[in-house]
Amino acid sequence: QQPVQSPQAVILREGEDAVINCSSSKALYSVHWYRQKHGEAPVFLMILLKGGEQKGHDKISASFNEKKQQSSLYLTASQLSYSGTYFCGTDVSNTDKLIFGTGTRLQVFP
Amino acid sequence: GAGVSQSPRYKVTKRGQDVALRCDPISGHVSLYWYRQALGQGPEFLTYFNYEAQQDKSGLPNDRFSAERPEGSISTLTIQRTEQRDSAMYRCASSLNSGETQYFGPGTRLLVL
Numbered sequence: 227q228q229p230v231q232s233p234q235a236v237i238l239r240e241g242e243d244a245v246i247n248c249s250s251s252k253a254l255y256s257v258h259w260y261r262q263k264h265g266e267a268p269v270f271l272m273i274l275l276k277g278g279e280q281k282g283h284d285k286i287s288a289s290f291n292e293k294k295q296q297s298s299l300y301l302t303a304s305q306l307s308y309s310g311t312y313f314c315g316t317d318v319s320n321t322d323k324l325i326f327g328t329g330t331r332l333q334v335f336p
Numbered sequence: 337g338a339g340v341s342q343s344p345r346y347k348v349t350k351r352g353q354d355v356a357l358r359c360d361p362i363s364g365h366v367s368l369y370w371y372r373q374a375l376g377q378g379p380e381f382l383t384y385f386n387y388e389a390q391q392d393k394s395g396l397p398n399d400r401f402s403a404e405r406p407e408g409s410i411s412t413l414t415i416q417r418t419e420q421r422d423s424a425m426y427r428c429a430s431s432l433n434s435g436e437t438q439y440f441g442p443g444t445r446l447l448v449l
Contacts, residue, residue: 267440326378
């Protein structure tokens with residue numbers, strides 16, 4: 227039931243791009259993306275709702291393919307501040323109950 | 337307040353003792369959520385409230401765990417007869433309304449000896 231994220235870990239140089247995927251075995255109503263730095267609380271990035279929308283701000287964007295039951299997070303021209311663990315949280319039936327994915331650890335080096 | 341606050345930030349207790357963890361959500365937020373997070377893992381849903389009503393408690397591991405939000409603001413997660421396996425980070429989150437962005441608090445790290 228827990229969404230599977232891929233890859234498990236990514237190492238980047240500053241300025242490089244990355245894609246993080248989140249796949250669910252169940253139909254999704256919405257997907258919430260968070261970034262968590264070591265020892266800190268998860269920080270909200272964006273919500274994608276059913277309807278196949280794509281969102282973005284600055285150099286981080288995401289897409290949601292409800293037919294494939296998956297979402298992807300796109301990080302372009304990565305910065306050192308992007309380092310952390312990324313989690314997708316999935317809501318399968320608009321119940322407010324988020325099930326978080328397995329996580330993707332991203333490290334950006336100068 | 338400016339953000340979600342939780343207390344205590346750290347709690348060390350002996351096996352068999354009861355503990356109460358407090359969450360103070362962002363002012364005006366209707367929905368409040370409790371999660372448990374193991375090291376290196378994502379948050380695991382425990383329960384959530386809209387106002388004072390507990391909407392879903394399917395994630396509570398067993399009947400030693402309970403939560404309340406009597407006045408629709410501050411919430412308390414209580415663990416009775418703690419066991420070593422209860423050791424974890426317990427996080428609270430709140431959102432303005434159901435289905436909206438959840439803002440996480442700093443968490444309470446619980447260690448059961």
